[in-house]
Amino acid sequence: MQIAPKPVRVHWRRKAQGASILPLARPLPGVPNAVTGRAAPGVMYSARTRVHSEAVLRSFCAFHLEEGTGPIMNPFPAGRDRRRPPGTGRSFRVTSGGRYRPSVPTRLPRRIPDGRFNELFAALKYNRDRALLAFWVSNGARTEELLTSRQRDPLPGDQLLGVIRKGTRAYQQLPSSPDTFVWLRLYQEESWRAGTPRDPAAPLWWTLRRPFRPLNYHAARAMLNRANTLLEANWTLHDLRHTAAYRMAREPKLALTDVQWVLGHAHLTTTQIYVPAGRDEIIEAVRAHHLRQERLARIPAVPAAGYRPQALNDLFGGSL
Numbered sequence: 001m002q003i004a005p006k007p008v009r010v011h012w013r014r015k016a017q018g019a020s021i022l023p024l025a026r027p028l029p030g031v032p033n034a035v036t037g038r039a040a041p042g043v044m045y046s047a048r049t050r051v052h053s054e055a056v057l058r059s060f061c062a063f064h065l066e067e068g069t070g071p072i073m074n075p076f077p078a079g080r081d082r083r084r085p086p087g088t089g090r091s092f093r094v095t096s097g098g099r100y101r102p103s104v105p106t107r108l109p110r111r112i113p114d115g116r117f118n119e120l121f122a123a124l125k126y127n128r129d130r131a132l133l134a135f136w137v138s139n140g141a142r143t144e145e146l147l148t149s150r151q152r153d154p155l156p157g158d159q160l161l162g163v164i165r166k167g168t169r170a171y172q173q174l175p176s177s178p179d180t181f182v183w184l185r186l187y188q189e190e191s192w193r194a195g196t197p198r199d200p201a202a203p204l205w206w207t208l209r210r211p212f213r214p215l216n217y218h219a220a221r222a223m224l225n226r227a228n229t230l231l232e233a234n235w236t237l238h239d240l241r242h243t244a245a246y247r248m249a250r251e252p253k254l255a256l257t258d259v260q261w262v263l264g265h266a267h268l269t270t271t272q273i274y275v276p277a278g279r280d281e282i283i284e285a286v287r288a289h290h291l292r293q294e295r296l297a298r299i300p301a302v303p304a305a306g307y308r309p310q311a312l313n314d315l316f317g318g319s320l
Helices: 012-016 047-067 114-122 128-141 180-194 217-231 237-249 256-263 269-276 279-298 310-315
Strands: 078-083 091-098 160-164 171-175
Touching: 012 160, 047 091, 114 128, 114 217, 128 180, 128 217, 128 237, 217 237, 237 256, 256 269
Parallel strands: none
Antiparallel strands: 078 091, 160 171
C-alpha cells in the first residue's frame, strides 16, 4: 500500500453502458479545493488508510494465532519500546501500536464553518436530505448510526432520537435540536404519501423513488455529493460529525464528559481534540490582533497626569 497506487473503480452504471474504464473528470490530486481548502485525494494510499489496514491485519492474525488456525507468528507484530534499566539485561515493553505502523500527521478537526454549512444546507432539494443534515450536525451521530433509526425512535417531545451505536451495538438516545424534528416531520409526511411503509418497526430513512428501499451509506453520500457539485466543494459526511463535535466541545457551559457521552467516545482524550480552535477561528483571531495593534499605533501617547514638559528643563537648568 505504500508503493502501489489505488485501483481505479468504475461505477456500475458505466459498466452496464459499456463505457470506457476511464474514470470521470476529477480534481487533480493534491490541489486544494477553492471552497473547503482541502486537497483532493491522491493516487496513493494515505497514512491513515495504511494505519487502519495494519491494525486490522494485526488483530486478524493475532486472533487466528490464539485459536491455532493461523500462522506460527504474527506477520504484523506489536511495537516495542527499548528499555535497558541499569544493572539488568536487555528488556522490551510491548506497546499497543504496530512495529511497522506508519506515523500519522496530526491535523485539526475538519469542521464546516457556519457560513459554508448554510450554503450546503440551501443546496439540498428534499426535506429528507435537510432532516439528515440537521440531525448529523446536531447530535454528532456517525453516518451509519443515524441510518439505523426506526420510525419509533424519534421522540419530538423530548428532543431525542434513538440510534444503534457503532462497535458496541448498544441502543442510545441522542439529544437533538428542535428544528431537526420539524424537517423530519415534513419528510415523513411526504414519504408516507408517496407510499413508504408506516410502521413503528420500519426504517426511518427511505429512498425517494420506487422501488422504495431503506437508505444506506452510499445513497447518503451520493446525496451530499450532488450538493457538493453545485457548490464546487468536497465536504464529506464525516465532516458533519466533526462540526457537531466542535460546536459542543467549544461550548463553555457544556461539560466535556457530556460531549464524550453524546459522541460515543471510549476515551476522553478523543473528545479533547475538538477543544482547540479551528483553523478559520485561529486566522480570524490573529487578524483581529493585528488590527488592534494597528489601531493602537495610531493613537498618540498620552502623558501621565501631572506631567509638565518644563520639568526636565528646570531640572537641567534649561539646557534641554
